[in-house]
Amino acid sequence: MNSLKRVVIIGATSTIAEHTARQLVEKGASLYCIGRNPDKLQALLQDLKVRAGDNQRIDGCVADLLDVDRHDALIETAEQALGGMDAVLIAHGTLPDQQACQRDVALMRREVETNALSVISLLTLLGNRFEQQGAGVIAAIGSVAGNRGRQSNYVYGAAKGMVAIFLQGLRNRLAAHGVDVVTLKPGFVATPMTADFDRSGPLWAQPQDVARGIIKAMIHGRGETYLPGFWRWIMLVITHIPEPLFKRMTL
Numbered sequence: 001m002n003s004l005k006r007v008v009i010i011g012a013t014s015t016i017a018e019h020t021a022r023q024l025v026e027k028g029a030s031l032y033c034i035g036r037n038p039d040k041l042q043a044l045l046q047d048l049k050v051r052a053g054d055n056q057r058i059d060g061c062v063a064d065l066l067d068v069d070r071h072d073a074l075i076e077t078a079e080q081a082l083g084g085m086d087a088v089l090i091a092h093g094t095l096p097d098q099q100a101c102q103r104d105v106a107l108m109r110r111e112v113e114t115n116a117l118s119v120i121s122l123l124t125l126l127g128n129r130f131e132q133q134g135a136g137v138i139a140a141i142g143s144v145a146g147n148r149g150r151q152s153n154y155v156y157g158a159a160k161g162m163v164a165i166f167l168q169g170l171r172n173r174l175a176a177h178g179v180d181v182v183t184l185k186p187g188f189v190a191t192p193m194t195a196d197f198d199r200s201g202p203l204w205a206q207p208q209d210v211a212r213g214i215i216k217a218m219i220h221g222r223g224e225t226y227l228p229g230f231w232r233w234i235m236l237v238i239t240h241i242p243e244p245l246f247k248r249m250t251l
């Protein structure tokens with residue numbers, strides 16, 4: 001079981017991350033939160049401080065994670081603020097307009113930079129630090145969309161798929177060093193990211209429930225975690241549809 005006493009949350013102003021942060025603080029964790037939007041980050045830190053006890057440290061800083069040159073300094077600052085890192089959660093992401101990405105190479109590249117390259121840059125730095133310390137857990141939020149390319153969102157899916165494969169390799173490398181690497185794969189979650197979707201039907205999850213699943217997966221070092229769990233079976237079916245049939249489906 002992993003200790004979640006000192007946790008760094010990257011992309012902390014994401015709705016799923018905010019719920020995770022609140023639940024972690026209620027379990028006694030100290031947190032360092034990195035987020036892009038200064039107002040949202042301030043509000044989150046204030047809220048967490050109210051919930052925290054005297055022995056819990058709540059701190060954070062503003063950063064655009066596309067600025068990969070800052071990543072090392074950000075991690076160093078976070079680690080120093082907490083006096084060490086037991087766990088890191090990487091949560092930032094964007095849901096691109098697939099059709100706009102098809103028309104605009106620069107936009108497509110920026111979406112891949114946000115959802116894949118910025119994440120694996122952080123994972124590279126974190127992987128080395130955690131390998132040296134020989135303990136802890138690194139978790140990142142991917143998506144079920146990363147399991148198979150579909151016409152409606154394959155830019156996002158390709159980026160999340162890249163993160164998932166990277167995490168697989170990192171997990172394999174760090175297993176011998178006592179470090180758990182967790183791939184979180186939510187399905188549909190009711191957050192601002194999906195505000196324009198029709199949210200009817202049984203497949204939708206609430207961010208607080210997904211947050212609970214994230215914390216469980218991090219504590220137990222579960223390699224690949226679907227949130228909610230039934231998505232494992234849905235994706236098993238989807239990935240086994242033969243390609244000649246799949247390419248004719250409108251998904």
Ligand SMILES: NC(=O)c1ccc[n+]([C@@H]2O[C@H](COP(=O)([O-])OP(=O)(O)OC[C@H]3O[C@@H](n4cnc5c(N)ncnc54)[C@H](OP(=O)(O)O)[C@@H]3O)[C@@H](O)[C@H]2O)c1
Pocket residue numbers: 011012013014015016017035036037040063064065066091092093094095114141142143144185186187188189190191192193194
């Ligand atoms: N909602 C879903 O259905 C769903 C499903 C599967 C996976 N996910 C994944 O879950 C994670 C959390 O998403 P969410 O649903 O909680 O959505 P959200 O509330 O819209 O959060 C997305 C967050 O990413 C941040 N972000 C985007 N680009 C950034 C950058 N360059 N630097 C720093 N922060 C950046 C945003 O910051 P600002 O506040 O500054 O915009 C925002 O806080 C994402 O990785 C998403 O892909 C979501």
